Amino acid sequence: MRFTIKFLAKCLVAIVLLIFIGPYLMGQLDSDEKKRSNQLTYKKRSDIHKRYQEEKNERNKLQNDQKLVNALKPPEAHVNLNPVLDSDAEVEHMQQAPPDPNQQNVLKEVKQYGPKAVFKDGILGNYEPKNIPQITGPGEGGEPVYISMAEKAQGDRSTQEFGFNMVASDKISMTRRVPDTRMDECKYWDYPSASQLPKASVILVFHNEGWSTLVRTVHSIINMSPKELLHEIVMVDDFSDKPHLKDKLAEYLKQFDGLVKLFRNTKREGLIMTRTLGAKYSTGEVIIFLDAHCECNYNWLPPLLARIAYDRTIMAVPIVDGIDWDNFRYAPVYSKEHFRGIFEWGFLYKESRVPDRELNTRAHDSEPYKAPTHAGGLFAMDRKYFFEMGAYDEGMQIWGGENFELSFKLWQCGGSIEWVPCSRVGHVYRNHMPYGFGDINPKIPVILLNYMRVVEVWLDDEFKEYFYTREPTIRGYDIGDISKQLQFKKDHNCKSFKWFMENVAYEVTDKFPYPPPNKAWGEIKLRNGYSCIDTLNKPLGQPIGIGGCHHYGGSQLFRLNVEGQLANGERCLAARSKGMGLEVCPVKQSGPWDWNENTGLIRNKDLNKCVQAIGSSGLELRECNQNESNQQWEIKKIKTW
CATH class of the missing domain: 2.80.10.50 (Trefoil (Acidic Fibroblast Growth Factor, subunit A))
Known part of the structure; x- marks a missing residue:
């Protein structure tokens, strides 16, 4: 009986607890579940908001990119941006249109495309060619081609007309293979993947160029470049009058299915202005200027793009090998030592051994190194950055001095120049300049006029005197309006030429001391x-x-x-x-x-x-x-x- 009463009492207490405390516990469980549900809902909403913001940012970026493209496009009234594939269509004459100052914030955007290249000793790099076929024929492997005595007169005439022995050139395949002149280390670099590298527009400017040297350049660019990195080849004809550069060339280029685009000037503009036009016509992220008589070496393109991917303010310069104008032998200009571009006080371009001060900044001998300047014909730049820097000085005429103008401007205003040992391109050096400069006829040589514009904008007063000591006859010549260039220098807080000499071109005076009065x-x-x-x-x-x-x-x-x-x-x-x-x-x-x-x-x-x-x-x-x-x-x- 006592057991029954105790049992009933326990049951009664349990019932009471269940009645009064159960709802509270259920409420707590429900509250916890609601909290978890709210947290999940918030996270979902947060993710949706994040994706919305990312999509919005991407839309804004695309709009800004489109604004930039529009800013860099020339006015529609002055140019036809459609490529020319027949001799009747022409690109109308266009003056350089500077980027809209309202786009300044867009233009100054810094974009990192991808990581650095990685050296893997003994392991072939990701872009290294494999199973290279052995081909025989005239000039293959960079071997010289000699013409017969019966052909000598014709060869001499072609050299007089084009600056090269075109009889020898015409014997060589358009797709010949050149010798691999790179140092062995270059084979073991892994460069960022194609999705991480910018795409390249290669620009070729030509005037009355010989057929086989021009067309071989095109084939060489295509055959020696990873197709996923080559966006286009932009060819700009600077008012040539040779018949083979009219319908024949336009028809020949059709085989490349739009990869090669041809534009034509309607009057002679000269190399400097026409290169700027080529940059405007281009749509790749990186522009690469090559002369129209070059042959690219193995894996030449990824090392250039990798430097710009790492830092878009770098001008990347390939090492230039020599191609003989007479027999087209392909060979390195230098052996194993590294050289870089400098100048003397009359602004003749020079090259000298890279100082230990620069060489010692690198871990591998095949790594890029900084240089004060370059020869001017072959280099790569981020396209947007090229225009942010004002492109070429539009007051400079035809050819000469543009390499110094762009070099000094880059270094003094925040950019840099690097020579890239693992990128090599062969260049045919002419026997002579086979053509004139059209209607432009200043009272002093064009190249001195261009030098003067460089000097008056980018050199401090004390350094200007060294130039005029070297070239005393041109002091006081009217070089035209340079107010735009001086304003650019002021707006960008560019460094002095003295800074440039002390920090970049410090070996110049060891080779070429300041000239005495x-x-x-x-x-x-x-x-x-x-x-x-x-x-x-x-x-x-x-x-x-x-x-x-x-x-x-x-x-x-x-x-x-x-x-x-x-x-x-x-x-x-x-x-x-x-x-x-x-x-x-x-x-x-x-x-x-x-x-x-x-x-x-x-x-x-x-x-x-x-x-x-x-x-x-x-x-x-x-x-x-x-x-x-x-x-x-x-x-x-x-x-x-």
């Missing part, structure tokens, strides 16, 4: 006649002489500086056994020459002898005699414009 300059003329000292365009070491004064400078323009050097251009006058010849100016800037304005004697202080005219064209060093009329010279300033 001129004591006298001009033509060196006999007082009692019409003869002037003339280099006669003789090579180094050969005796120079005298010729009729022509007042144009050039071979008759000499500078006597305060250190006793007597120079013509970059060469210095040196005594020979009897006469005089030109030599490379020594780095130590001291010379033996002195001119007495009163007596007219030009004396070599080391030999204590004076310059004397002999006959109608000769020069000798004789015992000084101020009464000898053929030793009496005047150094007379000339104005060539």
